[in-house]
Amino acid sequence: MATVATPMKKLLNDPAEVVRESLAGLAAAHADLVRYDTEEQILVRVAPADKVGLVSGGGSGHEPMHGGFVGIGMLDAACPGEVFTSPVPEQMLAATKAVNAGKGVVHIVKNYTGDVMNFKLAAEDALDEGIDVESVLIDDDVAVQDSLYTAGRRGVGATVLAEKIAGAAAERGDDLAAVAGLARRVNEKARSYGVALSSCIPPAAGAPIFDLPDGEMEVGIGIHGEPGRERRPLGSAAEIAELMIEAVVSDLAPADGAAVLPFVNGMGGTPQLELYLLYGEIERRLRERGLRPERRLVGSYITSLEMAGASLTLLELDDELTTLWDAPVHTPALHWGA
């Protein structure tokens, strides 16, 4: 596919060092919460805790995920790969060992071929070292159809919700099976759908991944700048809200009157001004469909560099998920409660 020769304007020193330099900055900005182990290339929670460990990781370029979710009440460690590239098993094993308090470790794995393979190798290594590991696969993106003939649904927005809720469960003292079970429940009860208004520019490539002409949008996108399911004329926020809701609600099929958590996520290049506007459209439409938004999250939490666009994740709540969502969290990117 042709790429447009747009000059890259980024705050960089050396494109090859972008991930390491950014991690060092994150750790400097949040030294009370996160430590950057430069040897192992992992981010680790500063305050160790006697509980089930929670580790996630994936390619970089999705900030604040995952490093921004390391802290109290969410992840204990994150393994960042190169931009849009899975981390390697050594990082995952080092993170698993660093957070293991003898109660086992949950791996939250987004369903991408590379992440799945690397985490699989790491989990085998951890078992060899006597650490119990439960892997939870997140695959909430309804834009991927024909799962039999694809790598399966991608893990997108539900990852943030699963990390928050499982993190709260681990913090209150749930055991390994219970923490993993809650993360899986979030995945089962959440669906996502994304729309891109522009491409993004990986620092090492220096050019946009795809060319999206004025007046067009790419629907059914993932978070790696990969083109989506199809290209359509750019719709209004109201039309995009309807498109997203139809996609997630028809697949999730929540109970009539169900309590839900809509999560409107920015892809990195769309301002909060527009995200709230979109959220307003979405909340109103969910109510018209008889659903009850009882908790919500609006902001850029799982991004695709500077891509413009947004995704909707809808989580069907129950009392336990709501309680765990409300539990305190203190991380660089999410923080509330005492």
Next chain:
Amino acid sequence: MRTTTIHAWMTTIAESVKDQRDYLTQLDAAIGDGDHGVNMDRGFDAVAKALAAQDGAVPPGKLLTLAGKTLVSTVGGASGPLWGTAFRRAGRALGDADEFDGQDLLAALRAALEGVVDLGAAQPGDKTMVDALGPAIDSLAGSLDAGEPLDRALAAATAAAEEGARATVPLQARKGRASYLGERSIGHQDPGATSAALIMAALQRAVERES
């Protein structure tokens, strides 16, 4: 063939991956995320360095195993575990022997392909590296059975890999990131199959140089 053959194979791969880095990245940008060339270059650069640090007494199988481990720990993505597993299995198949012949090489390549299929579960026609490796191995087996000399057998195997990579163009991807595109993955050559063809071509050149 011996330890020096493996050294030559790996350094040739490192050179051609570096040379074709932008091309591989372009192929990946069309149906993936545009990092295949960068990741393979980083990985084989590390392999070349790791192998250069070994003394000449290390047997060929052990060198391949080291190459595989290095790829797993440096490439990331899906290519890291897949190529890493491929070379580790090939290394295990060669064992501790100081020398290997065409049939040993064929067995090692078969073990590599098996490793790739175990981990990635790709079938022929899914638009993956299997579509280049599979035909290359079939070709090599046929040539060796027919009593062809190894250099000609490897030339034919490389041609089969390249043909296999080209034949991924009309296929719809069913594995990996390209599969999310559905029918839009049709019309593009698979980057993984393309690097598989590069790796076979490097093997042919390394063996040619030795003989």
